[in-house]
Amino acid sequence: MYRYDEFDRRFLDERVAQYRDQVRRRLAGQLSEEEFRPLRLRNGLYLQLHAYMYRIAIPYGTLSPAQLRMLGHVARKYDRGYGHFTTRQNMQFNWIKLDESPDIMADLASVEMHSIQTSGNCIRNTTSDPFAGVADDEIEDPRPYCEIIRQWSTLHPEFSWLPRKFKIAVSASKKDRAAVHVHDIGLYLVRNAEGEVGFQVLIGGGLGRTPIMAKVLREFLPKKDLLSYLEAALRVYNEYGRRDNIYKARIKILVQSLGIDKMREAVDAEWAKMDHTPLDLDNETVRAIIAHFAPPAYAAVGKDDDAVFQAAVASDRKFARWMKYNVAHHKQPGYAIATVSLKPLGTPPGDITAEQLDLLAELSETYGFGEVRVTHEQNVVFPDVRRSDLPAFYNALAAAGLGTANIGLASDIIACPGLDYCTLANARSIPVAEKLGEHLADREEEVGPMKIKISGCINACGHHHVGHIGILGVDKNGEEFYQITVGGSADEQSAVGGIVGRAVSSDQVNDAVDKLLDVYVRMRCEGEDLPATYRRVGPEPFKEAVYGAH
Amino acid sequence: MVLIKGRQVVADSWRHLDDSDPLPATGAVTISWERWTVERGTIARPRAQLGLRIPNTVTTAVIGADADHCGLIAVAFPNFGDGRAFSQARVLRSQYGFRGEIRATGNVLRDQLQFMERCGIDAFEVPERALTEDWLAAFSEFDLFYQPAADSRPWIARQRAGRN
Amino acid sequence: MVYRTATGAGLPGQFTIRAPNESEPSAVTTETKLYAITASRLRDGAVIYFAGKQTWSVKFADSAIAPDGDALLAEAAAGPPPLEAVGAYVIEVTQAEGIIRPVGLREEIRAFGPTA
Structure with a gap:
């Protein structure tokens, strides 16, 4: 994995010192909350329902043992003994004190971690395929390019006050495990007709209030142009993205209103005007970063390896x-x-x-x-x-209680923190996820691969739009209700789920999901996942199952 | 208002005209972009005596074409979260080679100064009540940068390669 | 400004979160609506309530309550220490048999902690 050099370390020390001073000025009353808020947000500190919440970047999801132990230390020393992994490969702590936050940041810096740009209208942590480097179907390891983007985007002077947040994902496999289509910019490593490896650039994907799948901005971008092209796209967004309405400020709305062709023209025009040379990735730089991700020293297969393993499976x-x-x-x-x-x-x-x-x-x-x-x-x-x-x-x-065998099954639910912790939420997510997971555990093997995703509000941190079954918490006159969608998908077949019908109360969620699963199990063809069945049979059988004929 | 330039507090040598103020025969003045677009044909003034105050909604290509006529461009931060002027300044410097003063006006935060400077802004209008000693320290909070910008500071990838 | 401070009942352990489809507790509540002021404490983000006389408390039960929420908010904003309370706002409360409760799930969760 990437290890910091003296530059990275010194840079981070400077950031910690800057943040410590910002907190000092706030506590001394020299900064108003309005002035301080964007500063703390750019360091991942939110003010939530019960305390400050601290979001720590885990670049493309990778952690070393020292970093894991440090997160444990932070949980023990500054929080209540636990943390929460998010849907963007980050970690959040829910019970943080402002006056201790500079110390946490310094502790994290000692293991090459930080919280820079985990919030605010700037370029966020770049995400990637969790199987990067070990997947058997990838063209090339995407992590070096994530790291290159991480560095370029860190405290970018021009793009730190964008219309809205900006998320980039990179993947190199046919099987998309990084939800690339729902990012502001998605990058797939691809090979062109000449056999050269570069990037297919997608733009304008996102969930939230207006779920949109990204569109192809450029079929093939040579590697050396990665940063100059990103810079051109970001500049177009910074200049033309809407700032009058927070719900229309993401780049997806700009792409939607211009159309992908006009967007491409604008980015290409900007790119043509720029001097690329300073940003061109030279082979030497790329090689130096790639070296950090060299495969480990794998052992040869032992002649008894398989026997050990087969015996355990059998017994x-x-x-x-x-x-x-x-x-x-x-x-x-x-x-x-x-x-x-x-x-x-x-x-x-x-x-x-x-x-x-x-x-x-x-x-x-x-x-x-x-x-x-x-x-x-x-x-x-x-x-x-x-x-x-x-x-x-x-x-x-x-x-240690970590042996649950449910990856990809119905009880492997993803959920945002919801109203139990989050100021934005309209309804709780965690209790719904807990009850639903317990309810479905008995039948999940019969159902097979199933992705259930729960968000406590329209901001969609729980990715409900792209769940095979999505559950969205809504507030109706002070009571929690849940709107259910079906047929969504976050993989390479990405699709937004269709709304099944009117929202149900929290005690009806389990029953409604059961009925949707019944339809899927009854109507699926061999090898079909739920989105495939939904595409084939349409929404009616699902609607009918939950709400009866109408 | 206090003016910071060259990382120190200086007197403002420019007069900032309202659209109804007559244009004096000599002296350094700034006028609004709207006025410039209407009166440009009648304004003959040495570059060093003409400054333009541009809204952040004017595209860089349009400003860039006129940058040659003036010695100062004042860019606007109507609120600190609206970062369009960062791009305006950067493009003026990097793509149009503008060498005059680029001045930040509006809601300028201390903690944005170094970003602004990196984008090519070299003068900053700051409310007097907000200015404290540590504003000037903001310019040097970082001495390492991960990307090239409109300034000539070295950046990390080049430093690593020993090329500054 | 006249306000009443609730008696020390309504401690966290005594309160259960209602399921959404259960009805309001049937206890008789006062006819006029009552309000309290809540905020987050600057240094640690803790939920705090305006307790009158320029003080804030982490205990919901210490809340000063009044029928005029805006006036109560103005009073809370007027007093020192100026830095302690971040983002103060008015919440509706009910009072029955001397026990005050916040109205709405969000404020219940803020007052008494996460439900899961």
Whole structure:
């Protein structure tokens, strides 16, 4: 993974000093709340329902053991012993004090972490495929380009006061595990007809109030042009993006109103006027970054490896189930990608305790090369587990309550913090997720792959639009109701789900979801996921199941 | 208002005319962009005596074409969250080679000064009551930067490659 | 400004969150609406309530309540210390048998903590 050099370290020290001074000025009354708010937001500090919430960037989801332990330390020392992984591969702490926040930032800096630009109308943390570097279907490791973008976008002087937040995702696999289509800019590493690797550039995707799938801005962008082209696109957005209405300020609205062709013309015109030279990525720079992501020293497959593993599958039903759902194919023979579920039944999705963070750190050293990845589905990936180690690894997880075998199943629900923590929320998400997960656990194997996503308000942090089943909390005269959508998808087939009907009360959610699943199970063809069935049969059978004939 | 230029508080040598004020025969004056667009044909003035106050809604291409006529361009930050003028300044410097003064006006925050300076803004109008000693320190809070901008400061990728 | 401070009932442990489709507690409430003032405490973000006499409290039960919310807010804003309370606003409360409660799930959660 990327390790800081002296420049990165000194830069971060300067940022900590700056922030410490900003907090000092606020506490001394030299800054008003209005003036201070954007400054703290640019350092990831929100004022939420019960306390400050601190959002820490996890660049493209990658964490080292030292970083995991530091998050555990922050949870223990400054919070209530736990943290929360978000749908953007970040970590949030919910019970933070303003006057301690500079100390947290300094502690994080000691392990090469920060919270810069995790909020505010600026370029946010770049996200990526949690299987990057180990997926068997990727063209090239996307992480070096994420890191290049991270550095370029950090305290960018021109693009730190944009019309609205700006999210970039990079992926290099046919199978999209990074929800690239719902980002302001999405980048796919692709190969052109000449065999050269570059980027397909998508623009204008996003969820929130107006869910829109990104459109292709450029079919092929040579690697060396990555930053100059991004700069041209961002400049067009900074200049023309709407600022009169917060709900129309994302770049997706600009792309929608101009049309993708006009948008392309505008970006190309700006790009043509710019001097690219300072931003051109030269091979030397790229090679130096790529070197940080070199594959680890994989061991050769031992002749007994498979026997150890097969014996465990045969003798331990729980392990066999975990193997089936939580373990994915690795490009290196003898290795596997294992996903640790942070969705044990009846707990808030994505929550993790300080002790569990410490354990994951230890396990990543024992069963891997000291690296884990956080997924946008709020789970944790161990990218390099030897297949022969899987039984022992599973047992260690299970002993700590982390052995839930439900990845990709109905109880692997993603959810935002909702009204229990968030000032924006209209309704609670966590209790709905907990109850629904428990309710569906008995039938989830019969249902098969299923993505249920819950947001507590229209801002859609829980990605409800792109859930196979999406649940959106709404407020009706002070009571919580939930609007249900069906058929959404966040993968390469990306689609926004259709609204099933009028919102239901919280105690009707489980029943409504059951009925939707009944329709899917009854009507699906072999190998179809729910969005595919929905595309084929249309919305009517689903509507009828929940609301009766009409 | 206090003017910061060259990282110090200086006297403002420009007169800022209302649209109804007659244009004096000599002296450094700024006029609004609206007035300029109407009267430009009749204004013959050395560059050093003409400044334009531009709203942040005028596109950089339009301003850039007229930048040659003036020695000062005042860009506007109607509120601190509206960052259009960062791009206006950067483009004026980087694409049109504007060498006159670019002055930030409006709701200028201390904590934005270094960003503004990197985008090519070299003068800052600040409310007198807001100005404290530590405003001037804001220009040097960072001495490392991850990207090139309109200034000549080195940036990290180049420094790493030993090329400054 | 005349206000009443609620008695020390209504502590966190005694309060349960209503399911959305349950009706309001049936206890008789006063005819005129009552209001309190809440804010976040600057240094730690804690939920605080204006308790009258230029003081703020982390306990909901300490809230000063009055029928004129705006006047109460003005009074809260007037007093020192000026920095303590961030984003003060008026909330509606009910009072029955000397116990005050916030109106609405959001304020219940702010007053008594997350439900899950």
